[in-house]
Amino acid sequence: MAEKKQTIKENFIAKANNLESLMDYQTDSVVSKTIIGKKAGTVTMFAFDKDQGLSEHTAPYDAMVYMVDGEAQITISGKAVIVKKGEMVILPANEPHALEALSKYKMLLIMIKSE
Secondary structure (H helix, E strand, O other), X not given: OOOOOOEEOHHHOOOOOOHHHOOOOOOOOEEEEEEEEEOOEEEEEEEEOOOOEEEEEOXXXXXXXXXXXXXXXXXXXXXXXXXXXXXXXXXXXXXXXXXXXXXXXXXXXXXXXXX
């Protein structure tokens, strides 16, 4: 099996970047862009169109979601949390979670792959 390439997007290094304008929404879609992809963790930007989401799933690592724009309902272990622009929430490792766009929204997902 090929080893996953470790990356940092070169155009983000030593430069101020506006997260909100980093990527555009796409109609009826969820789009993502990996900013940092390392063995120790990832930083990924997502843009969700209204009524889009991710079905319930688990991840083996802790993650933090920072809401860059819009509003989403994030359900963690059956508890629904409304997260708005400028807010964040922690997704604990191995806990089921799902995301639903209440409006178009952009989020930064920071996943830590170590204990």
